[in-house]
Structures are given as structure tokens and as C-alpha cells.
Amino acid sequence: MYRTNGAATGGANLPSLRSHNTALVLDLLRTAGPDGISRLELAERTGLTPQAVSKITARLRAEGLATEAGRRASTGGKPRTVLRLVPEAGHAIGVHLDRDELRAVLVDLDGTVTAQRRIPLDLGAGSDAVVDAVVRETGRLLADGAEGAAREPDGTRGPRTADGTAGARATAGTEDAGPSDGSDGPQGARPGDVRTLLGVGVALPGPLDHDRGVLHRVTGFPEWDGFPLRDALARRLGVPVVVDKDTNAAALGLAVGGERGSFAYLHLSTGLGAGLVLGGTVHRGARTGAGEFGHQVVQLDGPPCPCGNRGCVEALCLAAIDHGDLPGAARVLGVGAANLAALLDIDRVLLGGRTVAGAPEVFVRGVAAVLDDRARREGATDGTVPVTLAPAGARAVAEGAAQLLLAPLFGRANG
Amino acid sequence: MYRTNGAATGGANLPSLRSHNTALVLDLLRTAGPDGISRLELAERTGLTPQAVSKITARLRAEGLATEAGRRASTGGKPRTVLRLVPEAGHAIGVHLDRDELRAVLVDLDGTVTAQRRIPLDLGAGSDAVVDAVVRETGRLLADGAEGAAREPDGTRGPRTADGTAGARATAGTEDAGPSDGSDGPQGARPGDVRTLLGVGVALPGPLDHDRGVLHRVTGFPEWDGFPLRDALARRLGVPVVVDKDTNAAALGLAVGGERGSFAYLHLSTGLGAGLVLGGTVHRGARTGAGEFGHQVVQLDGPPCPCGNRGCVEALCLAAIDHGDLPGAARVLGVGAANLAALLDIDRVLLGGRTVAGAPEVFVRGVAAVLDDRARREGATDGTVPVTLAPAGARAVAEGAAQLLLAPLFGRANG
DNA sequence: CCCACTTTCGCAACGCTGTTGCCAAAGTGC
DNA sequence: GCACTTTGGCAACAGCGTTGCGAAAGTGGG
Numbered sequence: 050m051y052r053t054n055g056a057a058t059g060g061a062n063l064p065s066l067r068s069h070n071t072a073l074v075l076d077l078l079r080t081a082g083p084d085g086i087s088r089l090e091l092a093e094r095t096g097l098t099p100q101a102v103s104k105i106t107a108r109l110r111a112e113g114l115a116t117e118a119g120r121r122a123s124t125g126g127k128p129r130t131v132l133r134l135v136p137e138a139g140h141a142i143g144v145h146l147d148r149d150e151l152r153a154v155l156v157d158l159d160g161t162v163t164a165q166r167r168i169p170l171d172l173g174a175g176s177d178a179v180v181d182a183v184v185r186e187t188g189r190l191l192a193d194g195a196e197g198a199a200r201e202p203d204g205t206r207g208p209r210t211a212d213g214t215a216g217a218r219a220t221a222g223t224e225d226a227g228p229s230d231g232s233d234g235p236q237g238a239r240p241g242d243v244r245t246l247l248g249v250g251v252a253l254p255g256p257l258d259h260d261r262g263v264l265h266r267v268t269g270f271p272e273w274d275g276f277p278l279r280d281a282l283a284r285r286l287g288v289p290v291v292v293d294k295d296t297n298a299a300a301l302g303l304a305v306g307g308e309r310g311s312f313a314y315l316h317l318s319t320g321l322g323a324g325l326v327l328g329g330t331v332h333r334g335a336r337t338g339a340g341e342f343g344h345q346v347v348q349l350d351g352p353p354c355p356c357g358n359r360g361c362v363e364a365l366c367l368a369a370i371d372h373g374d375l376p377g378a379a380r381v382l383g384v385g386a387a388n389l390a391a392l393l394d395i396d397r398v399l400l401g402g403r404t405v406a407g408a409p410e411v412f413v414r415g416v417a418a419v420l421d422d423r424a425r426r427e428g429a430t431d432g433t434v435p436v437t438l439a440p441a442g443a444r445a446v447a448e449g450a451a452q453l454l455l456a457p458l459f460g461r462a463n464g
Numbered sequence: 465m466y467r468t469n470g471a472a473t474g475g476a477n478l479p480s481l482r483s484h485n486t487a488l489v490l491d492l493l494r495t496a497g498p499d500g501i502s503r504l505e506l507a508e509r510t511g512l513t514p515q516a517v518s519k520i521t522a523r524l525r526a527e528g529l530a531t532e533a534g535r536r537a538s539t540g541g542k543p544r545t546v547l548r549l550v551p552e553a554g555h556a557i558g559v560h561l562d563r564d565e566l567r568a569v570l571v572d573l574d575g576t577v578t579a580q581r582r583i584p585l586d587l588g589a590g591s592d593a594v595v596d597a598v599v600r601e602t603g604r605l606l607a608d609g610a611e612g613a614a615r616e617p618d619g620t621r622g623p624r625t626a627d628g629t630a631g632a633r634a635t636a637g638t639e640d641a642g643p644s645d646g647s648d649g650p651q652g653a654r655p656g657d658v659r660t661l662l663g664v665g666v667a668l669p670g671p672l673d674h675d676r677g678v679l680h681r682v683t684g685f686p687e688w689d690g691f692p693l694r695d696a697l698a699r700r701l702g703v704p705v706v707v708d709k710d711t712n713a714a715a716l717g718l719a720v721g722g723e724r725g726s727f728a729y730l731h732l733s734t735g736l737g738a739g740l741v742l743g744g745t746v747h748r749g750a751r752t753g754a755g756e757f758g759h760q761v762v763q764l765d766g767p768p769c770p771c772g773n774r775g776c777v778e779a780l781c782l783a784a785i786d787h788g789d790l791p792g793a794a795r796v797l798g799v800g801a802a803n804l805a806a807l808l809d810i811d812r813v814l815l816g817g818r819t820v821a822g823a824p825e826v827f828v829r830g831v832a833a834v835l836d837d838r839a840r841r842e843g844a845t846d847g848t849v850p851v852t853l854a855p856a857g858a859r860a861v862a863e864g865a866a867q868l869l870l871a872p873l874f875g876r877a878n879g
Numbered sequence: 880c881c882c883a884c885t886t887t888c889g890c891a892a893c894g895c896t897g898t899t900g901c902c903a904a905a906g907t908g909c
Numbered sequence: 910g911c912a913c914t915t916t917g918g919c920a921a922c923a924g925c926g927t928t929g930c931g932a933a934a935g936t937g938g939g
Contacts, residue, residue: 058511059488059875062897063925066481070926073474088888096473101926103888126886127934310750323807332742334809335725341806344842346799349763349775357841360764384761389807391756392738394749426772427759460474477926478896485897503917516897518917541915542905 072460085133143451146253156451248289250453252298259337300324302449318402379415401439487875502544558866561668571866663704665868667713674752706868715739717864733817736778794830816854
């Protein structure tokens with residue numbers, strides 16, 4: 050996959066070729082983590098020639114995005130030099146607006162959270178109040194990040210494992226990592242530096258338009274209808290802003306965090322929604338409407354749902370939870386998940402959200418049981434679809450929101 | 465989107481850039497049809513410079529794939545020269561293996577059916593018999609096509625419209641399908657000429673592996689399990705062969721035939737399945753399992769289905785049809801379609817298959833009613849999802865199967 | 880310790896892509 | 910008939926990945 054320069058045209062020229070390959074290399078560097086990856090390995094993985102990789106990585110090093118980091122053991126000749134990403138070369142902020150709280154994270158290039166904040170929030174308080182809150186919290190996050198970086202890189206590491214202890218020595222140095230002084234050159238290595246801030250990603254529940262950054266009707270708060278959140282925030286913050294549904298952000302975060310292929314992230318809290326990743330890309334549909342999973346009808350003459358239909362998964366699921374019947378809720382969720390898995394032939398189902406977090410094993414087991422059953426009945430040829438807990442936990446949405454700005458750097462398409 | 469040269473690597477080099485842009489131009493030429501399109505228009509639509517388009521089209525003309533076709537009215541300067549595809553420069557054969565019949569079409573570059581055949585077939589007769597039948601019918605198709613072309617290029621135009629009465633004279637030919645006659649020069653302009661045959665696409669119902677071209681278990685005929693249909697046919701025919709599910713082939717045909725964006729093709733005959741096109745590309749999933757729509761559960765405690773579950777759409781739908789309750793069947797189908805449309809945010813639902821063909825309006829109206837209802841209840845912001853009849857009719861699958869080989873030429877990704 | 884060998888990786892030349900500058904060709908309209 | 914507009918090819922160009930080749934940096938046998 051490959052995103053060209055201009056509009057929805059599709060024509061590719063040399064600059065677009067270059068940025069495509071650069072993004073590819075950058076993504077492999079990111080995926081390799083602090084351990085790094087050699088040039089020849091990059092060449093194998095991309096299909097490019099070693100020489101092309103050398104040129105690309107030389108450029109990345111000159112720009113301060115990559116650096117050499119030791120060498121591998123020799124196999125009888127000159128040992129391979131290991132390259133790795135310089136995480137401090139770029140940052141993004143991810144904001145999760147939930148109905149009752151705001152979570153924000155400052156994340157560096159490899160996805161490591163370097164600072165985070167969390168405050169209560171009333172989404173119904175109106176657009177001005179919420180925009181103000183976002184502006185205030187992002188400002189504090191930047192201050193925290195800069196300060197934290199000056200002290201010591203904070204222990205919270207990356208989405209994957211990573212006990213890494215990357216560079217970033219203390220001494221808020223004057224060290225000025227720029228090769229060519231003056232100029233607009235390479236981004237400095239000062240974490241939290243506003244100059245390395247690529248933008249702010251905002252994720253929230255309601256139906257909205259990802260492409261235009263406009264909210265439709267945030268469920269329960271009609272006064273938000275039509276509010277141009279992206280532009281309003283971009284004006285106040287002075288950096289690019291991207292808006293998306295919370296489930297999409299979480300799914301993107303998982304995809305970038307190493308989850309491969311196609312999967313569905315099912316989010317169960319006050320509502321039930323899904324984020325779909327198909328072939329490595331978040332599927333939003335033309336109107337950012339995809340992932341409407343909760344109002345899937347699974348019982349034709351079932352109980353009425355506030356949405357107007359009868360027998361929606363969400364209604365049945367929440368009713369079961371209300372009665373304390375968590376296994377029953379899991380079973381209903383499993384039926385919806387099985388419908389989805391069969392329709393899309395996905396590789397995995399990931400569960401998240403507060404309700405799931407309250408009894409993770411019940412839900413994982415319950416959903417898996419339904420999927421296994423159905424696979425077995427249909428004579429599974431390739432085994433069944435695994436069900437697991439989404440790893441990122443409560444910060445999943447905020448981290449994914451930050452990835453709305455980082456992912457494009459690594460060639461992960463985004464609107 | 466953009467398909468690189470090598471394996472699943474993603475690295476792009478100049479040849480891949482070139483073929484990408486060439487495919488793009490070729491696709492615009494194809495879409496423009498016999499009316500053609502000017503160089504400057506191609507430049508606008510691709511985002512390339514006029515000069516780049518000139519070079520690309522010059523190459524295409526030299527290869528015999530495009531030609532000049534008149535000029536437009538002047539707008540005060542030199543009038544634009546119109547270019548169009550040379551449809552006779554390439555052909556493909558599409559074969560539809562259904563449970564009781566075989567349909568095969570010979571199609572040229574712009575999708576026009578130039579010859580077709582249809583014979584009774586028993587899918588249960590075993591692999592040898594079926595492979596023999598396919599080989600025999602493709603041979604006759606080529607003979608028919610060559611003969612029809614020798615007489616007069618026949619009037620049936622275009623993949624859209626089509627109430628086709630194309631060639632398909634009887635008279636089985638001897639014309640030996642040997643590929644390697646003389647040189648490999650520019651494809652001659654002899655329609656039906658074997659040398660312009662790009663390959664054969666085969667579409668059939670059962671679960672199968674599109675990537676490997678292997679059948680799993682064709683529903684009802686266990687002896688097919690694991691049969692490597694693609695390789696067996698490729699060996700016999702001496703041309704590339706691609707295998708896919710019937711619903712995917714039909715969906716591909718619709719996508720290439722002008723249906724834009726994302727849509728679902730719902731096929732209702734002896735079973736119920738779906739072909740999904742998301743963002744212009746057929747979504748198959750990693751195991752060609754996507755589109756399993758019929759065994760979506762919409763009634764938790766519904767009647768048992770042969771598949772082992774309860775309350776599958778297919779079971780409910782077919783039961784209603786069995787009782788002569790077509791509106792009821794349409795309503796159930798509509799519930800499933802609405803679930804799908806909400807989950808994927810598609811732009812359109814297209815209905816096809818024999819059962820639908822038997823009472824098209826009942827099904828279209830019934831399904832549309834459910835979708836409209838749900839959209840209205842959820843406060844549709846963008847209007848509702850339109851439901852229409854799939855245009856190609858009974859030949860839809862065979863024509864789509866042929867597109868399995870043509871589509872890649874036009875940059876429409878395929879396995 | 881030295882020398883042959885292997886492996887990595889950068890420099891230089893190259894082929895080919897789309898791009899830019901320029902001009903001939905082919906119309907319109909006064 | 911002449912000024913003007915618009916199209917589209919030729920030629921030079923910049924920049925991409927590729928190829929050829931050699932320096933650098935190891936291993937391992939004598």
C-alpha cells in the first residue's frame with residue numbers, strides 16, 4: 050500500500066516513491082525497537098537493494114531520525130552495523146475524550162508514553178469548555194514532558210515489551226544535537242520540545258467525520274452536532290489535529306503496536322462498538338461510520354433498544370450485565386463477534402473497555418467459546434479465531450489517538 | 465493503492481512506479497470506453513504532468529494497447545486528441561462453475577463479452593470430468609471468438625448495459641490452443657486470437673483458497689476437498705489460471721463495471737453468500753473466507769440450520785421462501801444486510817442470484833425497507849444506503865471471473 | 880603474526896522515471 | 910491574414926533505485 054502525494058488521484062512520481070520507501074524503512078526501524086536492525090536486514094525485508102537502503106538510512110541519520118547503535122556478531126566477515134530509530138526526534142499527543150474523563154498522553158516516535166494526564170470531564174459541558182480543557186491539558190503535557198525529559202527518561206516504555214533505556218541522558222543539555230547549527234535542520238533531540246510535536250490526535254465516542262474532523266451527534270449531547278472540532282482545536286493549538294472515533298483510535302494503536310493482519314477490537318463499556326483493521330489498515334468507511342457493531346440485530350423479535358431496533362447485541366449484552374449475568378453477556382457478545390469474524394475472515398478478536406476490564410477472563414472465555422463452537426461446527430480447516438484481551442488497557446484509546454499523527458510517518462495510511 | 469513488484473515486501477522501485485502509473489492510465493482509458501479520453505484529462509485525473517501522460521500513452525500506443533480516436537471540439541486552441549483502449553489487444557476467459565451448469569465467457573480488454581457458452585454440469589461428477597469440461601469449453605470459446613471476429617466485430621458493447629447476445633456460435637473449432645506460435649511482439653489485433661489470451665478465471669461456490677487456488681470442501685461434494693484446481697487447469701490449458709469464490713467474482717465484476725466505493729453483493733440462490741468490495745478492492749480475508757454472510761445469526765434461539773447454528777439468515781430466509789413468503793424472506797435478508805451495512809459503512813447493497821432474479825422487486829423493496837427504517841431511527845445524517853439489483857444478471861459471475869485476470873492490468877489489486 | 884577469505888557498506892557511474900523549458904502544430908476569432 | 914490560445918512532442922534535467930567496484934573490518938588457517 051502506498052499513499053501518493055496529491056489528492057485522490059493515484060498518480061505516483063519520484064518524490065512519492067521516495068517517501069514511500071522512507072516510510073517503509075522507518076516502520077521497520079520502529080518495529081525493531083531499541084534492539085535495532087541492520088541495513089542488510091532492512092534490504093531483505095523491503096525488497097530494496099542494500100545500496101538503496103544505505104542511501105535512505107544515511108538521509109534518516111542526517112535528519113536525526115535514525116542512528117547507529119552498535120554492531121552484530123560477525124559471521125565470518127565485517128559485522129553488520131545496527132541502526133535504530135531516535136525516538137526523541139518526534140512526538141505526538143493523543144487525547145481521549147470520554148463521557149466523564151479526559152486522558153492525554155505524550156508519545157514519542159516509537160510509541161513510548163513519556164508523560165500522561167487524566168482529569169474528570171463532562172462532555173456535556175459544551176464545546177468551549179471541552180476545547181479549553183484540551184488546550185490546557187496538552188500544554189501541561191508538553192511542560193511535563195520537557196521537565197520529565199530534563200530529569201530522567203521515565204520508566205513507562207513502549208507498546209510492546211521494551212525495558213529499553215534508550216539514549217536521552219539527563220542533563221537537559223545544551224548539547225544541541227544539530228549537526229549544522231543555525232538552520233532549520235534536524236529536529237533536536239530534546240524530548241517534549243514543542244518543535245518536535247507533530248500534532249494532536251483526539252478520539253471520542255460519538256459518530257463523527259474523520260475526514261473533515263466534524264462531530265455529528267455525540268451520543269447524549271445534541272449540542273455537539275456539527276461542531277468542527279478539528280479546525281477549532283487546530284486554530285487554538287497551532288499544530289495539526291486529527292479526530293477519530295475512540296474505537297478506531299484503539300484499533301490503530303493495536304495495529305501499530307504489533308498486531309498483524311486483520312482483526313476487530315470490540316469495546317464494551319457504556320456502549321458497544323468495534324474498531325476494524327483489515328489488512329493492516331483501519332477500515333472507517335466513507336463516512337467514518339464503520340464499526341457500528343452494537344446495534345447489530347441478533348434476535349429478530351428481541352427486546353427493544355433505545356436505538357429503535359429490537360434485539361441489538363448491545364441491548365442484550367447490557368441487559369445481561371445489568372442482571373449480573375456476565376457469562377450471558379459474553380455469550381451474546383460472542384455471537385456478534387462470530388458473525389463479524391465469519392463475514393470478514395479476520396485473524397483475531399481483541400476485547401477492551403471498562404466492562405471487559407472488570408471481568409476479563411469471563412469475557413475472553415465466553416466469546417472464545419462461541420467462536421470455537423461455530424468454527425468446529427463448520428468444520429474449521431484453519432483452526433479457530435483467537436480471542437484475547439487488548440493489551441494497552443485504559444490508555445489504549447489515548448495512545449491510539451497519538452498514533453493518528455505518528456502512523457502516517459510509517460506508511461500506515463490515515464485520512 | 466499500488467502493488468509492488470516482489471513478494472509481500474512493499475519496497476518500490478522505478479519499474480514498479482512505471483507499471484503503477486501505466487495501470488492507472490490504462491484503467492482510465494478503459495473506464496472512458498469507446499468515447500475515449502484526452503491526454504490532458506488523463507493528466508488531471510492521475511495527477512501526473514501532461515508530459516508524463518504523453519510518454520505513457522506513447523508507449524501504450526506502440527504496444528498496441530491504445531490508439532488515437534478523433535479529437536474533441538476546440539476551446540479556442542488546438543483541439544485535444546482523444547485516446548481510447550484497443551479492446552482486441554487482450555482477452556480473458558471467465559468460467560462459472562455452478563452446481564448444475566457451467567457458464568463461460570470470452571471477454572476482451574474493456575470487458576465486452578465476445579463469445580459465451582453454457583452447458584449442464586454435475587459438480588459432483590468428480591474433478592476429472594469437471595476439469596475436462598472446462599478445458600473443452602474454453603477451447604470452443606476461443607474457436608467461437610476467432611470465428612466471430614473473422615466475420616465481423618460484433619455489436620455487443622460494454623460490461624454495463626448488457627442484455628448481451630454476443631457471439632457464441634456453435635461450431636466447435638479445431639483451433640488448437642497452443643500459445644507459442646511465432647514471436648511475442650505487440651499483441652495482434654485479431655480478436656479471439658489465442659495469443660492475446662491472458663488467462664482463465666474460474667469462479668465456484670464452495671470454500672476455497674484464492675491464493676493457492678485450492679478447493680476446500682465444495683458444499684455437498686466432499687470428494688473435492690483439497691483439490692488443486694488452479695494448478696490442474698493451468699497445466700492443461702497452458703495459460704495462467706485464477707480461482708475465486710463465485711460471490712467474489714461477481715463483486716469484482718461489479719467493481720470493475722463501474723460500481724464505485726464500497727459495496728456488498730448479496731447472492732441468493734441455493735445458498736446465501738456475499739461478496740465485499742471495500743474501498744474499490746475485493747475483501748477476501750487471509751483465507752478467502754470473507755463474505756460468509758448466510759450463517760450470520762440473527763435469531764439467537766431460532767430454528768436450527770444445517771450448519772449447526774440456530775437462527776442463521778440463510779436458514780430463515782430459505783424457510784420463508786419455502787413457505788412462499790417472499791416478502792418475509794426479503795425482510796430477513798434486509799436485517800442481515802443492515803447489520804452488514806452498519807458494520808462496514810458501505811455505500812450500496814447489490815442483490816443477485818437466481819432466487820432474487822425470480823422476484824427482483826420484492827427483494828429490492830423488502831431489503832431497502834429494512835435499511836431505510838434503521839437509518840431513519842438512527843437519525844440518518846447522510847441519507848440511507850441504496851439497494852439495487854446487480855446489473856449483470858445471470859452472467860455476472862462468469863464475467864467477474866474473467867476480470868480476475870483483467871483487473872490486475874488496470875491496477876485493481878488481486879491475489 | 881600474517882595472509883587469504885568473507886562480509887559489509889560507501890562512492891561513482893548508470894539507466895530510467897517523471898519534470899521542466901521550449902517550440903512546433905493546429906485550431907479560434909477579430 | 911494575423912494575434913492569440915491550446916495541445917503535445919523534443920530535449921535537457923533532477924532524482925530515484927541499481928550496478929560495479931573497492932575500501933573497511935572482521936574471521937580463521939598456517
